[in-house]
Every structure is written in structure tokens, then in C-alpha cells.
Amino acid sequence: MTWYDHLYLGEKAKKNHSRILEGLKKGRLQPEVYVIVPPLNGKNVLEILPSFMLFAPAYQNTDFFVIGVAVTYWEGLEVARQIVEELYGKTGGFCLEELIDGNDSDL
Numbered sequence: 217m218t219w220y221d222h223l224y225l226g227e228k229a230k231k232n233h234s235r236i237l238e239g240l241k242k243g244r245l246q247p248e249v250y251v252i253v254p255p256l257n258g259k260n261v262l263e264i265l266p267s268f269m270l271f272a273p274a275y276q277n278t279d280f281f282v283i284g285v286a287v288t289y290w291e292g293l294e295v296a297r298q299i300v301e302e303l304y305g306k307t308g309g310f311c312l313e314e315l316i317d318g319n320d321s322d323l
Contacts, residue, residue: 217241217270217280220316224252224284224299226291236285243271250292252284252299254312261300261310264292283316 217240225233229249239246249267256263262283270280284299286292300310307314 217282220281220283223282224295226286226295228287228291229285236287240267240270248287250286250289251280251282252286252292252296253280253282261312262296264289264296
């Protein structure tokens with residue numbers, strides 16, 4: 217698992233970010249925690265996944281790049297909206313790699 221240098225956090229996630237991030241790093245089950253990652257299928261802008269999927273057997277060999285963390289799915293939607301809004305504002309499009317690679321120092 218790789219972390220974005222300028223990790224986006226929802227309001228609830230900010231309050232407990234140390235505990236949440238430590239739990240994710242150690243593979244602890246956190247039912248209400250969601251992560252925002254680049255699309256696995258290449259067709260979306262982002263994906264919001266329940267954190268337990270990071271540790272599911274089907275994804276054991278996947279190196280997830282975590283861009284955002286939220287507590288509850290609804291907060292995950294808000295964090296994803298914030299990322300997409302900033303993405304479009306900075307790049308004029310929806311190419312996530314442009315924001316991450318090209319403008320990383322601006323965030």
C-alpha cells in the first residue's frame with residue numbers, strides 16, 4: 217500500500233487519523249473506514265472502497281495507492297468530490313495522473 221503525500225481526509229477521519237492510518241498499515245479490520253484510490257478498472261476517475269477490501273485475498277498482490285481516507289461511505293463521497301473538484305480546477309480535465317504527478321508540489 218502506497219500513500220499519497222497530500223492525503224485527503226474526511227472530517228471524521230481527521231479526528232482519528234493516527235489510529236485509522238495505523239490500523240490500515242497493520243491490516244486491522246475497520247468496518248466504517250473507506251479509502252479513495254485510483255480506479256482498478258481504468259474507466260472511473262476514482263474508486264471508494266471499504267478498507268477491508270485492501271486485505272481481501274483477491275487483492276493480496278495489488279499495491280493500492282491511497283489518495284484519501286474517510287469514515288463512512290457518505291464521507292467517502294464528500295472526499296471523492298473534493299478530489300475531483302480540485303482535479304478539474306487544476307488540470308481542466310479528469311486525468312488523475314496529471315494531478316498526482318504533475319502538480320504534486322502544488323497541493
